[in-house]
Amino acid sequence: MAGGSRLRAWGKALGVLIVVVAVLTACAGPYQYYEGTGLHDATTAEVAGGWENVEGTRVVLRKDGTALLENLDGQDFDFEDGWRLSGTGTWQLTDDDGGGQAVRLTLTTRTRVEKRSSAPVADPSAPEPPSTYSWSFYMDRDPHDGPVLFFMYGDPDIGNMYVMTRKTGS
Template identity: 60%
Template sequence: MPIHSLRARRLILATIAMTMAWAGSSACGPFQYYDGTGLHDATAPEVAGVWENIEDTRVDLRRDGTAVIRRLDGQGFDFDAGWRLSGTGSWELTDHDGGQVVDLVLTKRTDSGTRIDSAGGAARPSTTGAPQPAPPATYTWHFDVDRDDHGRVALFFFYGDPDAGNTYAMSRPTPSRP
């Protein structure tokens, strides 16, 4: 085999390898490399209290480290199953290189339900024909901790495909006016 043919083959193979590497890396969304909020100054008393989201979701993070959870959706791909969990458990504010996280653990499920979709019906079952998984008896959420524009603590996690960057944000309840 002539030398130039060997060089040409190596060049072609190198080009194919680089193209495949680029194609694989370009398929990743911006949240593929998410490493946290970078927040390290939140305190447990700031995080403790009641947090809410849509459809009657409520999480009470008590100062003693216990938690009461009502109708909280699954995190990550678990969100797509459509189940919502209620029960009791515990929580802890932890600090990692990328920032602080609230680890919320449901240890005793008291109820489960199904999320309502945006059209007003129950969350859609799988279109693949595969049965939807049953809601878990125990579950752990990892809420990222951040601060809003006013310096108040904010809690959120990603749901669905992580590359999409969909956030499930919890907020403090608005006080009712007399």
């Protein structure tokens, strides 16, 4: 019967290991460990210009590295706070060897804060919207090979994407 006890002990150990792995990966949503698109061929000149999304956000990335932002929502869990920032800042195109290119956008001077119309009622204990803020937009290409900027927002298990496309006429 020693062999049966040993087999049961191995079975229990394997069961515990499976439970531990399941618990550790339960929060690993579709983008929690997102490593980028692998895009490495975008140029600064190609990224400079006007960008917008369906929620009325507008961003202008100037060739000199400065930026204008209008109603840009927070990234990741900050999106759930419902604030939208406007102002001026800076931007740069970066390249992570493995993950690909990203646009790093920093709001340096906030000129306005608005509340997103679809945002939940504000929690009185919620922190004040930030006076400065930084976003990291992943770079990708649309079906016509044009550039697209996006970041993830909200709960990582849902995988929501905030997509910015080239502003018409830019």
